[in-house]
Amino acid sequence: MPERLANGLKERRAELGLTQAELAERVGVTRKTVNTVENGVFTPSATLAIKLAKALGVTVEQLFWVE
C-alpha cells in the first residue's frame, strides 16, 4: 500500500482557535495552500512544514507523520 503524509494540522489549528486564513497569514502563504495541506491534497516542502509547525507551536514530527 502506498505511503502518504498525514497531518494533524486541522486539529492543532482548532486547538489554538485559528482560522485557515490566520494560519496562512502567519506562514506567508494563501488560504488555498493551508487547505490543500490540511486535506492531504498537497505535500508541503520541508520549509513550509517547519514554518507551519513553528506557527502552531509544535515540532514537525508532531504535525506530520507517514501512514
Next chain:
Amino acid sequence: MTEQTNSEIAERLSQKRSRILFVLAAIFLSQQASYFSGHDPARPVDHIKIGAWLVLSAVLLLMLATGGAWFRSAEVRALLNDETTREHRRTGFVNGFWAACLTAIGVYVVDMFEPLSGRDAVHIILTVAIAVALLTFARLEHRAHRDA
C-alpha cells in the same frame, strides 16, 4: 471601507486568475478556428491574425511563467505564487511539454500524407502546448479554490 491585507488581496486575485485563465484559453483556442479556416500569407488581414496569435501566445506564456499580477506589490505577487501555485504551474508545464511532443509526432505523421508548412506545424504545436499548460494550471487552481 476596511483595508484588505496582502493575504486577502492575493486570495481574491488568485481566484480571479483561475477564472480569467479559462476565458483566455477559450479566446486563444477560438482564434485558431479562424486561422485554420483558411489564410493567405499575402493578405494583410492574415498578417494581423497571425500577429495577434503570436502576441497572445507570448502574453500567455509570460503569464504562465510569472503568475501575472505584474502591477501588484512584491508581497502580493509572492503570495500569489506560493507553493501550491508553483506546483500547479509545474504540472501545467509538464502536461504542456507532453502535449507538444505528442502533437509534434502527430504533425510528423500527417506531413507524410498531407504536407504542412513549417509555419503551420509550429502554430499547431505551440497552440496545443500553451493551451494544455494553461488549462491544466487553471483547472488545478480552480479545484484548490473550490475545495478551500
